[in-house]
Amino acid sequence: MRELDRLGVVVRYEFLKQYRRRRFYGATVVVVLAVVLSAAMCEGWDLLARMGLPARLLEEKGAELFALWVSSMSALALLAAVFFSGDVLASEFERGTGYLLFPNPVGRGTLVLGKYLACLLATVLVLGAGFLLSALLTLAFYGRVPLGMAGSFGVTLAIAVFVNGMAFAFSSALKGGTGATLATLLTYMVLFSTVSTGLSHAGHEPWFMPDRASDAMASTYGISFEEAFGEMVGGGQAMGRMVRASGDPVVASLLLTGYGMGLLGFSVWRFRRREMA
Amino acid sequence: MKEPIVMEGLTKRYGGFLALDGLSLRVGEGEKVALLGPNGAGKTTALKLLCGLLRPSAGRAWLAGFDVVEEREEAVARVGVMVETPEFYSFLTPEETLRYLGLLRGMDGGRLEERIEEVLELVGLGERRRTRIGSFSRGMKQRLALAQALLHDPPILLLDEPSSGLDPGGMLEFRRILREAGKRKTVLLASHLLTEVSHLCGRVAILHRGRLVAHRSLSSLRRKYGSLEKAYLGLTGGAV
Numbered sequence: 001m002r003e004l005d006r007l008g009v010v011v012r013y014e015f016l017k018q019y020r021r022r023r024f025y026g027a028t029v030v031v032v033l034a035v036v037l038s039a040a041m042c043e044g045w046d047l048l049a050r051m052g053l054p055a056r057l058l059e060e061k062g063a064e065l066f067a068l069w070v071s072s073m074s075a076l077a078l079l080a081a082v083f084f085s086g087d088v089l090a091s092e093f094e095r096g097t098g099y100l101l102f103p104n105p106v107g108r109g110t111l112v113l114g115k116y117l118a119c120l121l122a123t124v125l126v127l128g129a130g131f132l133l134s135a136l137l138t139l140a141f142y143g144r145v146p147l148g149m150a151g152s153f154g155v156t157l158a159i160a161v162f163v164n165g166m167a168f169a170f171s172s173a174l175k176g177g178t179g180a181t182l183a184t185l186l187t188y189m190v191l192f193s194t195v196s197t198g199l200s201h202a203g204h205e206p207w208f209m210p211d212r213a214s215d216a217m218a219s220t221y222g223i224s225f226e227e228a229f230g231e232m233v234g235g236g237q238a239m240g241r242m243v244r245a246s247g248d249p250v251v252a253s254l255l256l257t258g259y260g261m262g263l264l265g266f267s268v269w270r271f272r273r274r275e276m277a
Numbered sequence: 278m279k280e281p282i283v284m285e286g287l288t289k290r291y292g293g294f295l296a297l298d299g300l301s302l303r304v305g306e307g308e309k310v311a312l313l314g315p316n317g318a319g320k321t322t323a324l325k326l327l328c329g330l331l332r333p334s335a336g337r338a339w340l341a342g343f344d345v346v347e348e349r350e351e352a353v354a355r356v357g358v359m360v361e362t363p364e365f366y367s368f369l370t371p372e373e374t375l376r377y378l379g380l381l382r383g384m385d386g387g388r389l390e391e392r393i394e395e396v397l398e399l400v401g402l403g404e405r406r407r408t409r410i411g412s413f414s415r416g417m418k419q420r421l422a423l424a425q426a427l428l429h430d431p432p433i434l435l436l437d438e439p440s441s442g443l444d445p446g447g448m449l450e451f452r453r454i455l456r457e458a459g460k461r462k463t464v465l466l467a468s469h470l471l472t473e474v475s476h477l478c479g480r481v482a483i484l485h486r487g488r489l490v491a492h493r494s495l496s497s498l499r500r501k502y503g504s505l506e507k508a509y510l511g512l513t514g515g516a517v
Contacts, residue, residue, distance in 0.1 A: 006381055013369070013377040020368035096364035100374075100425065103328040103358040104381045105350040276330035277291065 006106045010114025011121070018084055018122040027080030031130040034073035039137045042069055057223070063142035064221040067149050070137055072217070074130025075156060078163050081123040082184045085167035087177020088115050089271055094176050098276050108272045116168055116264055123160045131156070151220030151249055158253035158260075159217075162210055163188065165263035172270040207247045210259060216252030280305050281355075281433050281463040282327070286336035289322050296322045298487040299336060304465055304480075306432075311474040312467040314484035315513055320467035321361065323484070324435050327465070328358045340433060354382065357431040359439055363422030367411030371402055371421050374410065375428055382429045396424040400454060416447050423451070427458050434459060436466045440473060452476050471505050481505070485513045 018024055041047045048065050049058060058065065089112065092098035101111065131153050135145045166187065170180040192211040199206040206212045282304035289297040297319040304310045312320040325331040327338055329349040338345045343352035365374055372393060379389040397403045400420035405413075410421070419442065426434060440451040455477060468474050474481060474495075481498060483491040490512045491498070495505065502508035 005383075009377065009380040013373070016373070017366055017368050096361060097366060099330070099358075099360045100363065100365060100378070100422070102330055103353050103356065103360070104378060105354040105383070106381050107350070275332060276325065 003107060003110055007110050007114050007117075010106070010111055011117045014088075014115045014118035015121055018118055023080070023083050024122055024126070027077060027083070027126045028129055031074055031077050031080070031126055032133060034076050035070055035130050035133045035137070038073045039066075039070045039134075039141075042066055043141060061221070061223055063138055063144055064146045064148055064223055066142060067134060067138045067146050068152070068218055068221050068223065071131055071134035071149060071152060074127055074134060075159070075217075077123060077126040077130055078156070078159055079185070080126055081119065081160055081163045082167050082181055082188070084122050085116075085119040085164045086171055086181030086184055088119060089168060089171035089267065090174055090177040090180050093274065093276060102276060109268045112168065112172070112264070112268045112271050116164060116267070119164050119168075120160060123164060124157065127153070127156055127160060146221055148221035152217045155217035155220060155249050155253050155256075158256040159210075161260035162256040162263070163260075165260035165267070168267040169263040169270070172267040172274070207251070208255060210256060212247065216247045216249045219247065219252075220249045281341050282310075282465055283339040284323070284327070284336070285338070287323065287326055287333055287338055288335040289319075289326060289331060290334040295487050297326070300484070300487075300489055301336075302482055302489060302492060304463055306463055307461060308480060309459060309464040309466070309478040310480045310482055311478040312465065312482050312484060313469065313471070313474055313509060315469060317486075318484040318513070319487040320469075320484055321437050322487075324358075324360055324437050324465070324467050327435055328353055328356060328360065330360065354429075355431055356433045356435055357426030357429070358435045359422045359426045360435070360437045362415075362442070363418045365410040365413075365418060365421060368409060370407050370409055371397060371424070372406040374421070375425060378425050379428055384429060392428055392430070396427050399427070399458060400424045401450075415442050416444070419443060419447075419451065420454075423454065423458070432462060434462050434464045434466075436464065438468055438470075439466065440470070441468075448473070471509060475505055481508075483509065483512050 048069065049055070053065065087094075092101060102108075131149065135149055138149070139145050163184070167180065167184040170183045171177065174180045174183065188211070192209055196206040196209040196212050199209070280303040282302075284300050284302045287297060287300040288295070300319070300323055302310075312323060314320050322331065326333050327340060327345055329345055329352070332346065340352040341355040343355070345352045369377070375393045375396070376389065379393065384392065393406075394403070397406050400423050402417065402420055402424065405417065410418070413421070419440070423439065426436070436455075439455060440448045443451055452473060459477070464478070466474070466478060478495065480492070480494050482489055491508070498505060498508040502511055
């Protein structure tokens with residue numbers, strides 16, 4: 001049997017495990033609710049205008065701004081990715097299921113890759129549901145779906161590659177699944193933004209930071225952030241610098257995918273060395 | 278290398294702790310050998326080294342002629358393993374679990390489905406084949422662990438305390454299943470249950486503090502010491 005066939009088997013059954021977990025449905029429900037509520041706020045309370053976005057921009061790029069606002073709620077699915085991936089490797093050791101899985105003629109690298117692809121697939125399905133709903137709502141309210149939404153989805157996929165890679169890296173190195181999940185969340189939400197903000201204040205554009213690269217999903221709509229938010233923050237120091245740092249979507253996607261692959265490589269290396277003591 | 282299981286100077290250290298100290302042991306084809314010893318004697322460590330869950334600090338081992346480190350996948354392909362308290366993926370059913378493991382072992386569709394049915398019937402889980410494992414008792418998990426070890430009809434079985442945690446009725450039934458399933462197979466069974474060992478094995482290897490202190494047939498141990506219990510207590514200094 002070829003290793004590629006075994007990889008297919010691992011992906012199929014690891015995805016089945018994810019699909020049967022309550023958190024998969026929980027994540028889907030949360031994303032759908034977030035999209036619907038943000039669309040309702042946007043249209044019901046005229047939220048974008050109240051936020052102080054320039055009237056001319058709202059008139060010209062109303063559909064794009066709405067799609068950006070609503071679909072960005074789908075990014076919540078990226079947090080779900082952490083819950084899909086955080087315990088996947090660690091739990092084999094923590095719960096003892098590795099005693100069942102490891103004495104089989106399959107390489108540890110194949111197991112990691114198969115599990116990773118299964119988690120990525122679960123993430124993409126939840127993300128896809130959010131983006132599809134966002135597209136349908138944009139179509140319903142504005143009569144068209146901006147092309148930038150496809151680009152935005154592409155950047156979001158790159159973020160998913162990165163976030164899953166980071167969760168796998170922690171999961172391969174730490175003893176418990178809960179620790180790996182928390183470490184991923186704290187690194188992504190606290191550590192990265194702290195470093196990025198620090199770099200911004202020091203006058204260095206943190207374009208290479210994963211959280212800044214994530215901002216590039218907005219750039220795909222052809223909206224100038226300085227134009228959109230410049231007045232809103234009154235030229236505020238931090239926001240102004242962050243706005244300028246919003247990067248090129250292609251560069252951001254390549255960067256995030258590269259980081260994700262690097263972290264996945266680390267996970268394979270670490271998982272191969274780990275013993276079932 | 279004729280014997281299906283060969284260990285030569287197998288050693289495992291955890292930091293400063295020597296868990297297994299130069300174990301050399303050969304198990305011939307069709308033999309049933311028990312690794313007997315008190316808790317912490319190195320029985321489970323020896324089995325984990327054999328099936329690639331641990332890497333030896335020194336020494337080598339072969340299963341069916343394949344080096345367990347250099348040719349791990351070839352070696353484990355010929356072995357059915359049941360190590361420690363079995364844990365399963367709670368969201369899968371026994372049927373799905375066995376299908377997953379069978380496919381990883383390269384079994385094809387028709388034969389795999391046939392074997393799944395056979396082994397689930399053998400261990401008495403035929404009627405629970407589509408129940409999620411999350412709701413299973415420990416005894417049911419033990420049975421399923423044995424089913425997965427037998428699924429690919431391996432010539433070698435490595436079993437670690439296979440009936441621990443079962444009630445007396447469950448233990449008796451489990452031993453009956455093991456005797457039946459273990460026919461024509463080479464079995465290395467780690468246990469500290471002397472009754473289990475005397476029911477299932479013809480030879481005994483007694484480990485104490487990581488070292489092999491005896492490797493003889495059950496009958497010769499009984500002749501020399503009077504009973505297996507006395508042999509065990511005498512060779513392990515009364516440790517339990």
